[in-house]
Amino acid sequence: MEQKRIEKWDNARGLLIFLVVLGHVIEPGVNSKGYLNWLFLFIYLFHMPAFFFLSGMFAKGTVQNRRFDRIWGYVFLFFVMKIFVFLSKTIAQGKFPGFHVYWEDGVPWYAFCMAVFLLTAILAQNLKKKYVLAGAILLACFAGYDDAVGDALVLSRSICFFPFFFAGLCVAGEDLRKQLSNKWVRIISGVLVLSLLLLIWREIDHVYWIRQLVTGRNPFSRLKRYSEYGALLRLIYYFAAAALGLMVLAVVPEGRSIFAFLGRRSLPIYVFHIPLLNLLNAGQLRDRFVNWKGFPTHLLPCLLLTVLVVGVCAGSVPDRICRAIMNVRCDAGNGSNRLDEKQVS
Numbered sequence: 001m002e003q004k005r006i007e008k009w010d011n012a013r014g015l016l017i018f019l020v021v022l023g024h025v026i027e028p029g030v031n032s033k034g035y036l037n038w039l040f041l042f043i044y045l046f047h048m049p050a051f052f053f054l055s056g057m058f059a060k061g062t063v064q065n066r067r068f069d070r071i072w073g074y075v076f077l078f079f080v081m082k083i084f085v086f087l088s089k090t091i092a093q094g095k096f097p098g099f100h101v102y103w104e105d106g107v108p109w110y111a112f113c114m115a116v117f118l119l120t121a122i123l124a125q126n127l128k129k130k131y132v133l134a135g136a137i138l139l140a141c142f143a144g145y146d147d148a149v150g151d152a153l154v155l156s157r158s159i160c161f162f163p164f165f166f167a168g169l170c171v172a173g174e175d176l177r178k179q180l181s182n183k184w185v186r187i188i189s190g191v192l193v194l195s196l197l198l199l200i201w202r203e204i205d206h207v208y209w210i211r212q213l214v215t216g217r218n219p220f221s222r223l224k225r226y227s228e229y230g231a232l233l234r235l236i237y238y239f240a241a242a243a244l245g246l247m248v249l250a251v252v253p254e255g256r257s258i259f260a261f262l263g264r265r266s267l268p269i270y271v272f273h274i275p276l277l278n279l280l281n282a283g284q285l286r287d288r289f290v291n292w293k294g295f296p297t298h299l300l301p302c303l304l305l306t307v308l309v310v311g312v313c314a315g316s317v318p319d320r321i322c323r324a325i326m327n328v329r330c331d332a333g334n335g336s337n338r339l340d341e342k343q344v345s
Helices: 007-029 037-057 060-064 068-093 109-123 129-143 155-170 173-180 183-214 220-251 258-264 266-282 285-290 300-313 316-326
Strands: none
Touching: 007 037, 007 173, 007 220, 007 258, 007 266, 007 300, 037 109, 037 155, 037 183, 037 220, 060 109, 068 109, 068 266, 068 316, 109 155, 129 155, 129 220, 155 220, 173 183, 173 220, 183 220, 258 266, 266 300, 266 316
16 A cells, blocks of 8 residues: 655755755855855755755665666766756857766766665665764765865765765654654754854854865865865764754654645756756846845845746656656655655664
């Protein structure tokens, strides 16, 4: 008998994919302008770690059943996304941009990472999970000292974010949902998340250097004077991202909402939002929203553009295209959000 969907996890994925798009919308206003640096850093502290954690939590069936077809599905999606991005850039720029088959610094990296993570988890499923997780964290903490570990084969991000995915594999999702649903856990989590957001906004000039650490693709040499402490800083980041991610998941509502719908369409939103933003760049519409001077915070126009992009990419046509590409239901970023207690026990 088919199990009921768990709205909380759909809501969580919907919120996270909205933040993914928002982060890419505001990116032109980061660094040079500086007025959106605080929001950019806050989003990047936890959104991809949390996304991979949820992906791992619902990949148990794929791993246990050794579904290698899912791996090839993500590899195929990786190249399709690269083509979509390439074509949209070509139209927007009026010339051919560079195209590298196995080197990737844009959004297709997620699909490649998912393929690598699923393959690694399948091959390692007979090993002690605690040792695999500890080894993955140890590797990530020291891989950053090698400048050669970068965007080729998405190696840096694969190493950096795998611990979050594997942690999701180790977690019993229903037990976690019950723990996060505690009233006081939700209240305390909400207060701490808002406090951290305000702290980052206030101290952004002093903490923005952390960006080099949280994207997962930069070697420790980019940390400048802190580079020799890179391993320790990455370990601290892991604990901070895990704690912040869980607090955000705690405040996510349990019932049905618009975010639940977005969560079920998270894959098509991820696949198509950058090509759409590239096309909007052709008319400089994106820059007009980001550089809008009518609002002191410069945030409202970016939110409006994010809603527009998310709404278009969550439509039925992008969803059908993703279903055809993956040949599976793409309403969870990994096929399902239903928990089988036999898989999570």
